[in-house]
Amino acid sequence: MxxxxxxxxxxxxxxxxxxxxxxxxxxxxxxxxxxxxxxxxxxxxxxxxxxxxxxxxxxxxxxxxxxxxxxxxxxxxxxxxxxxxxxxxxxxxxxxxxxxxxxxxxxxxPSTFSLMCARLGWSLTEVELLSLCGRDPTLLHAFVYPHARLLILSADKQTPATVAEILVTQGYSQSEITVLEHLGGEKERIIPGVAATWDAKDVADLNAIACYCIPDSHTIPLSRVPGLPDLVYHHDGQLTKKEIRAITLAVLAPLPGQLLWDVGAGCGSIGIEWMRSERSCRAVAIEQNRTRIQYIADNAAALGVPNLQIVAGKAPTILKDLPQPDTIFIGGGLTTPNLLETCWNILPAKGRLVANAVTVESEQKLLQWQGELGGELTRIAISRAEPVGKFFGWKAIAPVTQWVVVK
The missing domain is CATH 3.40.1010.10 (Tetrapyrrole methylase, N-terminal domain)
Known part of the structure; x- marks a missing residue:
């Protein structure tokens, strides 16, 4: 050359x-x-x-x-x-x-990741790559699963201890941690350890971390597939139940790099699972209730998507200054004047709108719009088996009418 x-x-x-x-x-x-x-x-x-x-x-x-x-x-x-x-x-x-x-x-x-794989004998195509340089460490939450091999760029000498603490709190206390300092230079050093007992004090600022994730016996891993258990969310009752959530994410059909608006976000579950589906997916959670806004922030951090953008305000007024979405989900407030009109006008060609209704009034609004614009209407009814005395009976979750339309 x-x-x-x-x-x-x-x-x-x-x-x-x-x-x-x-x-x-x-x-x-x-x-x-x-x-x-x-x-x-x-x-x-x-x-x-x-x-x-x-x-x-x-x-x-x-x-x-x-x-x-x-x-x-x-x-x-x-x-x-x-x-x-x-x-x-x-x-x-x-x-x-x-x-x-x-x-x-x-x-x-050669990248730090390539050098790490060369030292550890790991295949670069079979690892999860992550940088914590200038980034929220809770990003790590979305990458931890049984037997995952993680390569992490450190922010500084404190990062290995932070990673070890996260692994312990996530139920992966026996995970193997290897810190690699000054890779490729005369000062190169490799420090092995275990998350639960990590106590290295003299780590260099210039370091990278390799983790082999080993779950504790009681740990129940969280899938990246939508429909996480309801109990992983903090909420005040405004939570899309896991079965409805899984169906909703399926019709939202996230693609890499796309931006979702979650209008009336509640505790943030739809936007969070949209972002968990693919690391380049982005989401904006729009919510006016201050308590729920805090729930959204806490849930996003706990589930590894701290970059979820949270917008406090009332739709549709607050929507005008936001970046144009690829997809819009409306989970509440369908009867709010001009909400559907505003969302539809903002969507680009081929943009997708999904709306869930649980009240008769909201359902009537969807029937009207489906008559004008087409799309698919679906009635979702879910029942769960719950104890009835010594036996089990079916308890119905509130049915949801769902409208899906592409512009």
Whole structure:
């Protein structure tokens, strides 16, 4: 590979391993040497010799200011130094949102995940990848299941202890934890342990964590398939029951990257299970009741989707400033003036709307709209066996009328 492969490219993003600049290949070295401006963290810029007097930019917080500085230098030769593979939870993923790929060259080093698999003998295609750098640790809750192999990028030296605590509280106390420090460098070190007894005190800030999840004997794993047990949710009675929830998520039909509006979210169960179905799915929970808003936040964290967006307010007024959804679910408030009209008008072409009604008045509203717009109406009736004296009898859950329509 030569520089001729990169005509008219002004930005280069170069991955660096623990071996520093000495580990760069010829192409990366040439791009770095020819750069007029160098961008990186303090650790990366410190690798340059003191005699290097070229312009240097250190990442700011928020990072958008640094991105603006880079874009202002379009046409100059700019080199960004990054750790490992810039396209694996790295700065390359961020920059590509602002700068076209045909204006940049990306030269990766082996990712931390690849190095971890090489040390542990794990297959990279059979593990769960997760970063806790600048992210809520409760994200881990959605990744823990029996015999899962997790590779986790740490935020700092405290992260391994946080991960161990989460595994214990989730009922995986005997899980094997391996901390790998300074991978690929002279300071590389591997620290094995078990979640329940994890007590390493001198962990380096630059570390990554591998976990092999072993459930305790009493642990009941939670599936990623919709229809989680009702008891995993905190609520005040405004909860879509698990059978109805499973059917509702099936007709909502989440696809990777799609955005759901859960209007009248209650305790948040629909949005939460939408996000659990695929890690790139996004959801907005719209709820006006303050107590329920707290339930939504608590449930989202407990079930591993802390990034669920919670909007406090009354629909339809609050909806006008939200990003356009791919799918809308209305679980309450169907008789609210202009709610259905507003949701339908906001939906894009091929967008999907699902509404559940439990009252006669709400059901009449759905019958009216189905008559005008079509779609499918379904009556869902569920009964559960419950004790009746010494015997069991069937107790009906309130029936639900469901309308599903695609625009």
């Amino acid at each position: 030569t520089l001729n492969n990169f005509p008219q490219k002004w930005l280069s993003i170069i991955g660096i391993g623990e071996d520093g600049l000495a580990g760069l290949n010829n192409v990366a070295r040439s791009l770095l040497d020819s750069a007029e401006v160098i961008v990186g963290g303090d650790r990366h810029l410190a690798m340059l010799p003191d005699t290097d007097h070229r312009e240097k930019l250190v990442w700011t917080s928020p990072i958008k200011h640094s991105i603006a500085e880079i874009i202002q230098r379009r046409g100059q030769s700019v080199c960004v130094l990054a750790s490992g593979d810039p396209m694996c939870y790295g700065i390359g993923v961020t920059l590509i949102r602002y700068i076209p790929i045909d204006e940049m060259s990306i030269i990766p080093a």
